[in-house]
Each structure stands twice: as structure tokens, then as C-alpha cells.
Amino acid sequence: xxxxxxxxxxxxxxxxxxxxxxxxxxxxxxxxxxxxxxxxxxxxxxxxxxxxxxxxxxxxxxxxxxxxxxxxxxxxxxxxxxxxxxxxxxxxxxxxxxxxxxxxxxxxxxxxxxxx
Numbered sequence: 001x002x003x004x005x006x007x008x009x010x011x012x013x014x015x016x017x018x019x020x021x022x023x024x025x026x027x028x029x030x031x032x033x034x035x036x037x038x039x040x041x042x043x044x045x046x047x048x049x050x051x052x053x054x055x056x057x058x059x060x061x062x063x064x065x066x067x068x069x070x071x072x073x074x075x076x077x078x079x080x081x082x083x084x085x086x087x088x089x090x091x092x093x094x095x096x097x098x099x100x101x102x103x104x105x106x107x108x109x110x111x112x113x114x115x116x
Contacts, residue, residue: 012043052079062097066090076101085109 054074061073069091076084077100084103086092095103104112 012039012046015039050079054078062094062100064090064094073100083109083113 052075054071055078058074059077061070061077064070064073066088069088072084072086072091073094075081081101083101084091085106086103087105091103092105094100097103102112
């Protein structure tokens with residue numbers, strides 16, 4: 001799966017380069033610029049992705065007040081995440097839950113995991 005993601009990353013980078021080099025053929029518009037920007041962001045993101053399959057039944061996770069957020073908790077637990085980074089208030093309300101990975105906002109993640 002990792003090799004497939006790396007191949008897709010290379011493909012996306014090539015697509016972005018092709019689009020940038022052939023703007024006169026493809027046309028240049030605000031929507032096209034947004035699509036190319038999104039493809040470039042995705043190409044930067046994919047190398048950091050780990051695909052996990054949540055088992056049935058899913059792992060036990062902290063109770064969340066928003067049922068639609070439980071899937072994120074299941075993925076984090078299955079993938080043994082070092083942290084769950086979110087701006088969602090319902091997930092952030094679980095910060096400090098014992099026995100689960102840290103649930104932090106982006107600023108906290110940067111301070112905790114990225115600063116030397």
C-alpha cells in the first residue's frame with residue numbers, strides 16, 4: 001500500500017508540473033488554479049499517510065458526544081496514532097483522555113511534536 005501511495009504521489013506531482021507547463025493549452029482560470037493547488041497539497045500530504053483498515057468490531061475508543069467523530073477515533077486507535085490533530089470541538093473535548101493518543105489542535109501539535 002505504501003508503494004502505491006508513493007506512486008500516486010509521483011503521478012500527482014507530474015500532473016501538477018504538466019498543468020503548470022501547459023497553461024496555454026489547458027487554459028488558466030481561478031477554478032483551474034484551485035484544482036492544481038489542491039493536487040499539489042495532496043501530493044505533499046500523501047507520503048505521510050498510513051492506510052489502516054478498521055477491524056469489525058472496531059477498537060474501543062473514548063465516548064464522543066458527536067457520533068460522526070467516532071470514525072476518526074477508530075482510525076487513530078487502529079493506526080496507533082501518536083496524536084490526533086483536529087480543530088473539532090467535540091474531539092478536542094476528549095483531550096487528556098487516559099489510555100488514548102493525545103488529541104490536540106494544530107498549534108499544540110506543532111509545539112509538542114515539531115519544535116526542537
